[in-house]
Amino acid sequence: MLKHAAALALIALATLGTGAARAAPVQSDGDDPWPDLKTAIFGDKAIADGSAFMAVEAPSRAYDAAIVPVTIRFDPAHMPAGKVTAITLVVDKNPAPVAAVFHLKDGLADPTIGTRVRVNEYTNIHAVAETADGGLFIAAAFVKAAGGCSAPATKSPDEAEAHLGEMRTKNLDAAQIGAPSRVELLIRHPNYSGMQMDQIKRTYVPAKFIETIDVRYGDTELMQVEGNISLSENPMIEFSFTPPAAGRLTATAKDSDGLVFSGAWSVPAAM
Template identity: 40%
Template sequence: MRLLFVAAVLMLSGPPVFAQDNPLQPSETWEGLRYDVILQDTDPPDAAGVMALDAPARATNPALVPVRITQPEGAPAIRKLIVVVDENPAPVAATFTFGDSMMPLDFEIRLRVDAYSDLRAIAYLDDGRMVMAGRYVKASGGCAAPAGSGPDALARAGEMRLKTISEGDRQVSTLMIRHPNFSGFQRDQVTLLNIPARFIDTLEVTQGGESLFTMEGGISISENPVFRFAHQPSQEPMKVHATDIDGAVFDQVLSGGGTG
């Protein structure tokens, strides 16, 4: 199990290469969702030049789809980011907020994708604008895919690992939190009954007393969530505070070399 834990951390340990031929497609689902998500009837302007979202055109594993959001130098800071998978049972995958030391943003997560779907990110910028970027991803079955660690995975829920490397004038950290993030659509392979939903719903990562990022998450965040993010260098340990929908609380103080 330890090897699986380390392997999952390393999956996002280097910059991925994504296809660039999968732009957003017309989506009747998004037309119906849009107002509930962003409280307006029209799409935000395209994020070109401000933010890019990259994801594979065809996912090799629908339960572990890597998604990376990046910004060029000098772009307006992103204060809030809503990530949406149009065709998922719960389309809003997560809402993130970011601190100053995360700018310009270079942030990667892994998502479940349940059907061929647009995957989009709506950013609220420091200058008051809202912009949107996205990709069309061919994947199916991610929300019901069997949990790799089985229904007994909750016994080790909350274990964390952090890896940090230097890239230019920034640090790049990879944080993994062990948790099955049960979606409610998976079945116990013995009883064939649905495993009740239980997933991390809040996450706060701080360093040196300052917020790096927060998350309000849902069932679309993958099992054993992994977050890869660039930030300003610091020798201070990271403090991670997470909760799940069953009321469990997970707190860790982590250094870049491994577990806290």
């Protein structure tokens, strides 16, 4: 259910501590919120180590804590039985740990997903993949970065509003019918965290962020994404799909103020 995981992760902030053993041990500074986050988000469900077929790729030391690239990559040769239907991305020590939940539909055969997140302090980043039979698998990476959630937006609020919701794609113009295509969807949106200060007015900018993104090819659903303040400014989603015939890739996004944005692109690209 959309918004379910994010709500649970926000509640978990009140009860952070150390409890159950880690499913995929990575570097830690001794203050590890993951056991309680795991319980808050997934309850008592068992989560198996997925490192044999999935990995979280992120810089060990981020160049910019407000725009940290993360890819959840899968190795199809070692995948377990059952299609990956959802991926929950958790930045453990962020104020809103669940950065995104990616609900992968039948039109998306390759579950490898890329995005960009804010990182507020040195933290583990976990990805939990769910398969069609309900199985859960985990991978993780440790990222050294700080201050990403309070870093000022690159544009003033007025400048951001002028281009709010504009969408574009990268690499889609090279897509070919029947061939796997790796595409980036970019949405112009400040994705305000509520922790940033307007440098002119000297007041905090209220949180305003992309809540949902729906991506389709023709009548076929590719994915639904639940976002949060831990996604970076100008959210980006990278994914693979194979266009079965000429058609249109469409995206619809909704932000926390209820504003709706959309975009559409022809495949093959119009000449």
